[in-house]
Amino acid sequence: MGNSIDKGQKWVAEHVPDLAGQVFVITGCSSGIGAEAARILAARNAHVVMANRSEQKTSELLAVWAKESPDLPQDRLEFVPLDLADLESVDGGSAEILRRHPKIDVLICNAGVMAIPLARTKQGHEMQFGTNMLGHYYLINQLMPALKANAPKSARVTLLSSLAHTSAKAIDLSNLDCAKGYSEWGRYAETKLGDLLIMTDLKRRLEAEGSHVTVTGCHPGYSATNLQTGTSWQKFNGILAQSAFMGALPTLMAATDGALPSGSYVGPGRMQTWGRPAAGQPTAAAQDQRHAQEVCEVMDGLLKRRGQPEAGL
Numbered sequence: 001m002g003n004s005i006d007k008g009q010k011w012v013a014e015h016v017p018d019l020a021g022q023v024f025v026i027t028g029c030s031s032g033i034g035a036e037a038a039r040i041l042a043a044r045n046a047h048v049v050m051a052n053r054s055e056q057k058t059s060e061l062l063a064v065w066a067k068e069s070p071d072l073p074q075d076r077l078e079f080v081p082l083d084l085a086d087l088e089s090v091d092g093g094s095a096e097i098l099r100r101h102p103k104i105d106v107l108i109c110n111a112g113v114m115a116i117p118l119a120r121t122k123q124g125h126e127m128q129f130g131t132n133m134l135g136h137y138y139l140i141n142q143l144m145p146a147l148k149a150n151a152p153k154s155a156r157v158t159l160l161s162s163l164a165h166t167s168a169k170a171i172d173l174s175n176l177d178c179a180k181g182y183s184e185w186g187r188y189a190e191t192k193l194g195d196l197l198i199m200t201d202l203k204r205r206l207e208a209e210g211s212h213v214t215v216t217g218c219h220p221g222y223s224a225t226n227l228q229t230g231t232s233w234q235k236f237n238g239i240l241a242q243s244a245f246m247g248a249l250p251t252l253m254a255a256t257d258g259a260l261p262s263g264s265y266v267g268p269g270r271m272q273t274w275g276r277p278a279a280g281q282p283t284a285a286a287q288d289q290r291h292a293q294e295v296c297e298v299m300d301g302l303l304k305r306r307g308q309p310e311a312g313l
Contacts, residue, residue, distance in 0.1 A: 010276040013249060016256050019046035023101045024255070025143065026050065027084065027136070028111025030057040033160075033220050036248035037108065037255075039065060042076040049101065051082040051093055051111075051139075084111055084135025086122040087306065094142035104146040106255050109136040109159045109195070115184040123306060126178045132191035137198055137299050147213050157215045158255040159199050161286075163267075165192035165219075169285050171295050192219075194295060196265070196286035201296040203263045204289060214262035217282065218254035220247030221268035250277040 019041060029038040030052045042048045052058045058079045065072055078100075082093030097104070112132045121130035140157055147155040168189040175181070199217045206213050246268070254266040254277075265282045285291075 011249065011253050011257075011278065012276065013040055013245075013252065016040060016044045016252050017258075019044045019105075019256070021045075022105040023047045023049065023103065024106045024108065025097060025101075025104055026108040026110050027082065027139070028052065030054055030061050032244045033247045033251060034108075034110040035061055036245045037110065037251045038077065039069070039072065040248065040252060041256075043069075043072055046076065046105075048077050049097055050077060050079050051097070052079060053081070053083045055079055055081060082139075084131045084139070085127060087135065087138055087303075088122065090135055090138050090142065094139055097143060098146055102146055103149045104143055104155065105150060105153070106156045106158065107140065107143055107147060108251060108255050109140065109157070110251065111136075112160065112191075114162075115188045117184065118178060118182045124177075125302075126176065126182070126187065128187045128191045129176060129194070132188075133194040133198065134299055134302065136195070137296070138303055140198070140202070141303075144213070148211060151212050153212070154258065155213045156255060157199075157202065157213065158251065159195045159215070159217050160251065161195045161217050161219045161265075162188070162192040163219055163221065164189040165196060165286065166283055168193040170288075170291055171197065173294065173298055176298070193283075193286055196282050197288070197292040197295045199263065199265075200282075200287055200289060200292035204293070207262070216254040216260055216262070216264045216266065217286075218250040218266040218277075220250055253277045 024041050024046045026034055026038050026041075026048060028034045029050050038048045038050055050058055062074060062077060066074060080093050080096050080100075081089065083089040113128055116127060119127040121127055121135075123130070125134055136159065147157065164185070166189075168186075171190050171194050178187070196217050199215050202215045206215065250266045250268060254260065254264065260266070260279065265280050265286075266277050267280045268277060
């Protein structure tokens, strides 16, 4: 993994370096931004583990690619069943990934749900928190040994956030189960802030131990994906949204540009909403190290109480 471009030069998919010999794990990549990222990574010779809920949707996507991109080697793409809304599925999926790949170069935490009616994960957590934050946090911890096994090479974790995180100031840790009330969009904004707080605390922990693993964040701006299905924003997709391909570029830059230091945050360059990706600045709330540590410690406690070994790096 490595790249460097001149200042002022627009970052494009062609800047993804040759990734031969590297293993990428990406969640939620059977459609949308995740699918575009997985396809481009495989085209640049990476081996891509598609950690998805649905084998059928993954197989259908691979069949489309086989017709549309016959030069894309299908043996660089493999499916592992993994549902972030079920911690038992994360157990099984991560164990299978580790069995197949003792060393991982990059983990891209892409999957998510957005502004849905109140629902619960299999373990009873509110669905947006359980999927967008807790499930990914647990997966990161489970796969960390394979990321660290890459030393002295630099491995990376990339977390997808959203512009919506800017409207959240903190995670209400007293209302994680939403017993005190639930706002679909408010909760979504909190969990997308939460992804960046995970980045902030993960960076702190990794640097404290002198680890070679780096962590970055990104967001797709306003891009047309399945996330908008059923929301009030869907009707604007054909007018205002950029394509899923364009929305995937910040992910690709954050995951593969070796010139980006740990803690970097990438999004579209035009008003952070459209266009080619560029390095940006997370909000002050997203960089609050004390709150980030507090949030991660709460998730450590939730994972420990379900009978798992204490989470941590």
